Amino acid sequence: MTDEATAGVIARALGEELRRAREARGWSRAQFVKGLPSQIGDRTLLAYEHGLRQITMLRLLELAEGLGVPASVLVAQAMQRARLYLQNLVLRVDLRQLLQDNNMNYRPLSSWARNRLNRAPGGVIEVTPSGVWELAAVLGRTPQELSAYFAKFTPDDATEGEVEAVPA
Structure with a gap:
């Protein structure tokens, strides 16, 4: 992918996260921008949410x-x-979604996920890059493979909520 294509993908993904967070609060674009100090227009927010305009x-x-x-x-x-760049991220993983997956290559994660779920009542945990490396070694997978697998279970919203961190 070219730098320009990557920038477009990132702009769209970031816009989608902004939209998700706004909608999770039940706000229209007009309601949201009304409370911002800069008083941007709702069309500007629309352009950000659709990845049509780069966000500073x-x-x-x-x-x-x-x-x-x-x-x-x-x-x-x-x-x-x-x-993108999963190996550099603290990955947010919805354990409830992960436990419903039937991929046999990652079945050994089920016990780990159930144990983690007991300590993370919200069901969402954060896995550090070093945590991914350690779990990948246990599974006999590469960190890239495990990061891509975990990315499938991204929580639906970007709220902080109760998030349990998985240390290195």
Whole structure:
């Protein structure tokens, strides 16, 4: 993929995360932009949400603050959904979704996921890159394979909620 194509994929994925977070709060575009200090228009927000317009860092920080979600969470989840640079991300994994998967190559993760679910009542955990490396070694998989597998179980929203971290 070219840099330009990658930038487009990232812009669309980030826009989708912004939209998800906004809709999770039950806000229309007009309601959301009304509360922002910069008073951007709802057409500008629409362009961001559809990946038609690049978001500056300053604007991303403003939008994230308005949504009550750290910008880092929005970016990481966008990258995870786009399946880009997974090896560099703290991956958010919905354990309930993972436990419903029947992929035999990753069946040994079931016990691990059930145990983690007992300590993460919200069902979502964060797996660090070093955690992915360790679990991949146990499974006899590459970290890239396991990261791609975990990315399939990205939670539906970008809210912080109760998230249990999986240390290195």
